[in-house]
Amino acid sequence: MSLPDPLCDRLRGILGTRLSQTAADRDHHAQSESFHRSPPPDAVAWPETPEEVAAILAACNDARVPVVAWGTGTSLEGHALPVRGGLSLDLSRMDEVVGIRPEDRQASVQPGVTREALNRELRATGLFFPVDPGANASLGGMAATRASGTTAVRYGTMRDNVLGLQVVLADGRIIRTGTRAAKSSAGYDLTGLFVGSEGTLGVITELTLRLHGQPEEVAAALCAFETLDQAVECVGATMQSGIPMARIEFVDAASARAFNRHSGSALREQPHLMIEFHGSPGAVQEDAARFGDIAAEFGAQDFDWATTAEDRARLWRMRHGAYHACLALRPGASGLVTDVCVPMSHLPAAVAAATADIAAEGLIGPILGHVGDGNFHSLLLVDPANADEIAAAKRVATRMAERALAVGGTITGEHGIGIGKRGLMRAQHGDGWQVMGQVKAALDPHDILNPGKLVPDRN
Amino acid sequence: MSLPDPLCDRLRGILGTRLSQTAADRDHHAQSESFHRSPPPDAVAWPETPEEVAAILAACNDARVPVVAWGTGTSLEGHALPVRGGLSLDLSRMDEVVGIRPEDRQASVQPGVTREALNRELRATGLFFPVDPGANASLGGMAATRASGTTAVRYGTMRDNVLGLQVVLADGRIIRTGTRAAKSSAGYDLTGLFVGSEGTLGVITELTLRLHGQPEEVAAALCAFETLDQAVECVGATMQSGIPMARIEFVDAASARAFNRHSGSALREQPHLMIEFHGSPGAVQEDAARFGDIAAEFGAQDFDWATTAEDRARLWRMRHGAYHACLALRPGASGLVTDVCVPMSHLPAAVAAATADIAAEGLIGPILGHVGDGNFHSLLLVDPANADEIAAAKRVATRMAERALAVGGTITGEHGIGIGKRGLMRAQHGDGWQVMGQVKAALDPHDILNPGKLVPDRN
Numbered sequence: 001m002s003l004p005d006p007l008c009d010r011l012r013g014i015l016g017t018r019l020s021q022t023a024a025d026r027d028h029h030a031q032s033e034s035f036h037r038s039p040p041p042d043a044v045a046w047p048e049t050p051e052e053v054a055a056i057l058a059a060c061n062d063a064r065v066p067v068v069a070w071g072t073g074t075s076l077e078g079h080a081l082p083v084r085g086g087l088s089l090d091l092s093r094m095d096e097v098v099g100i101r102p103e104d105r106q107a108s109v110q111p112g113v114t115r116e117a118l119n120r121e122l123r124a125t126g127l128f129f130p131v132d133p134g135a136n137a138s139l140g141g142m143a144a145t146r147a148s149g150t151t152a153v154r155y156g157t158m159r160d161n162v163l164g165l166q167v168v169l170a171d172g173r174i175i176r177t178g179t180r181a182a183k184s185s186a187g188y189d190l191t192g193l194f195v196g197s198e199g200t201l202g203v204i205t206e207l208t209l210r211l212h213g214q215p216e217e218v219a220a221a222l223c224a225f226e227t228l229d230q231a232v233e234c235v236g237a238t239m240q241s242g243i244p245m246a247r248i249e250f251v252d253a254a255s256a257r258a259f260n261r262h263s264g265s266a267l268r269e270q271p272h273l274m275i276e277f278h279g280s281p282g283a284v285q286e287d288a289a290r291f292g293d294i295a296a297e298f299g300a301q302d303f304d305w306a307t308t309a310e311d312r313a314r315l316w317r318m319r320h321g322a323y324h325a326c327l328a329l330r331p332g333a334s335g336l337v338t339d340v341c342v343p344m345s346h347l348p349a350a351v352a353a354a355t356a357d358i359a360a361e362g363l364i365g366p367i368l369g370h371v372g373d374g375n376f377h378s379l380l381l382v383d384p385a386n387a388d389e390i391a392a393a394k395r396v397a398t399r400m401a402e403r404a405l406a407v408g409g410t411i412t413g414e415h416g417i418g419i420g421k422r423g424l425m426r427a428q429h430g431d432g433w434q435v436m437g438q439v440k441a442a443l444d445p446h447d448i449l450n451p452g453k454l455v456p457d458r459n
Numbered sequence: 460m461s462l463p464d465p466l467c468d469r470l471r472g473i474l475g476t477r478l479s480q481t482a483a484d485r486d487h488h489a490q491s492e493s494f495h496r497s498p499p500p501d502a503v504a505w506p507e508t509p510e511e512v513a514a515i516l517a518a519c520n521d522a523r524v525p526v527v528a529w530g531t532g533t534s535l536e537g538h539a540l541p542v543r544g545g546l547s548l549d550l551s552r553m554d555e556v557v558g559i560r561p562e563d564r565q566a567s568v569q570p571g572v573t574r575e576a577l578n579r580e581l582r583a584t585g586l587f588f589p590v591d592p593g594a595n596a597s598l599g600g601m602a603a604t605r606a607s608g609t610t611a612v613r614y615g616t617m618r619d620n621v622l623g624l625q626v627v628l629a630d631g632r633i634i635r636t637g638t639r640a641a642k643s644s645a646g647y648d649l650t651g652l653f654v655g656s657e658g659t660l661g662v663i664t665e666l667t668l669r670l671h672g673q674p675e676e677v678a679a680a681l682c683a684f685e686t687l688d689q690a691v692e693c694v695g696a697t698m699q700s701g702i703p704m705a706r707i708e709f710v711d712a713a714s715a716r717a718f719n720r721h722s723g724s725a726l727r728e729q730p731h732l733m734i735e736f737h738g739s740p741g742a743v744q745e746d747a748a749r750f751g752d753i754a755a756e757f758g759a760q761d762f763d764w765a766t767t768a769e770d771r772a773r774l775w776r777m778r779h780g781a782y783h784a785c786l787a788l789r790p791g792a793s794g795l796v797t798d799v800c801v802p803m804s805h806l807p808a809a810v811a812a813a814t815a816d817i818a819a820e821g822l823i824g825p826i827l828g829h830v831g832d833g834n835f836h837s838l839l840l841v842d843p844a845n846a847d848e849i850a851a852a853k854r855v856a857t858r859m860a861e862r863a864l865a866v867g868g869t870i871t872g873e874h875g876i877g878i879g880k881r882g883l884m885r886a887q888h889g890d891g892w893q894v895m896g897q898v899k900a901a902l903d904p905h906d907i908l909n910p911g912k913l914v915p916d917r918n
Binding site: 282341412 | 832884897
């Protein structure tokens, strides 16, 4: 497929040489971190201003050609893959930190700014942006998927940390949502509607983010448990106690083995918790002691405190490298990553059932996750050439999602829907899924924004 | 006006004697805490189940008759007034606490449960529901207005504390939004869309709420300042410092005078802050000491610590009684309450400009508010028979809103739009207001849900 000539001419008028139809550029925008694949887009555009985005969307809307926004391509569910062709809108050149307002603990950024780039800019202010999905994703992409990660248990997800947006709608209108005030009761929460909408309602061209004070003191540690149950139940007891954990991550024995091989660590090949405390020196000491008491009740051993900033960086680099470390357990394998999130009281049973199901299907699937939120992943390692294995992995993933729904949980805690989870949307939302489709149809009547994703197909 | 006979018959079939057309019942549902007035509804319905609500909405949708949900009638902006007649849907009989899940820190309630009733139920669990707008409002109404209040600075607003909803749509479909998990990335945030939608998108028939642990230790105090500027700047410095204030409320000299007359207190007639700390005993002591140091820099005097639960209850009863205490400063007066919220760095200038403007118009208007969020109110006391005074008060309120917008703030931090603020929606949202109208039209095509409110009029 290729773009219609009149549209191509119109886009060239807007973008000049920043429109590409080369095979290399198109193929690059059909790749994904996960096993999801798609045909390439018909063209790739690199806009540099909101006005250019508006002109591009108006042109594509007139021509009824799909537009799929692209950040850094680190999505695990194929959100940015152009399953119906059209234009890939690469926002990486809109990477300006527009303003930092330390006195209000806010920053305004363009969508292509990555979280690491923002935090580098913030270093001197004593503030930081806490949402940390591991990958150095773009902030626009993180908002579009409602990303979270290791620190959400303390600082919330993108839902909690985006105060406002500038969004270009399908017809090219540019709107601003939200305010710079801490709260507002002025009508529908459009910011919240666009956060997590995965590029189906509009293209984010600026974000106003909530910043947090860099903690005066940070302490992090690893500890080992004899059994998976003990580790997970320790998390439940910790969260019940109200200790304000900054991070509390579970990794199972297989993950520990993967870390040892990949990062050169020397962990016991047992389930572990990786924890972090933020606060004043007194509070951190008090919190760490309270956690230690609870962990001891569940038989925690081998407390290894990361006392320096370097030690902590190493610890969290190991955690964030889990995806690649686990993939390396089986050379040549592809990963299918599950992402359920359940109410805390159901977490031990959910993890146990997942473990048993993975074993029963004869799969390798390390389990790890942001358990303080009730969110965990298994990384199912499959031979991409083995259709039976892929089918088995999909069965396991679907049953995990169904069990999560049965206890009031969600099919995705943080990775989003993309291509991989759309088939489960009706099961999760019932008629609410139709309501999402009604909202989409109202704002994007010609279905040009990331079509074929998130909402039901139109009749 | 009266309901069409066929609709009346259909509603009687659903409700029996729980449908009333008496003047007393209709007039009661045209009252409001504020100066807003409306013609009475044509009838009042008291449903008892979600299925009854669904049947009522389907019937009214077929007949194109407005339905306006009613909680406790404590709104300050006339949200629940039936400006276009139709049916007042009184949800006070749907007042069951459906379930409390202490292990997940969640409760499910029907919309007519008030916040005080829920907190009575929770007392034995060690948990509480923190959102506290002062009035003993219904939780359904609080969600519909995205209410907050004194504790939002620590625990967030209804946006942050509603995890999920059951909602009946205009056509009678019943949907569930959200989950019981702590977070989810599964599609549009419909929960967030309905929270703050003021009854224009659906009728809330159940809420899943996030609960919080009752703090181990609580400390509260009052302190006085020589000038308004010193008090407000102390708040900015406190919030910048990151001290996790549980409440930090500003009251001006006129409010202090009102309290003295109404509550029998003996405050200096000067600006005050009313503060509260929640946490472990060590943390509360540390936080209080840090606050004391900051306050001293701004010349705080007369620290009066409320050491017992009774003292604290008296302190916050005084604060929550501010509306009636201030009204009593001018017998016979009506109150026009403003509700702007601005970024913290703009708070001192915003309060100073409001004070000067009120004085320049020759009005009486005590100022107080949830200043840790940048949210403050003035209660403009007007003679309801004096059109000039009312016009002056409206001018002051509009200028306050315009100044808030000029610095990126909002026309309403917590009271919502209702009747009073609709004229300012375009100024705040620009084309975003039209987008709200598009969403409304998609979900309520016949405009039966609280018509004439929140969104633009249809052409």
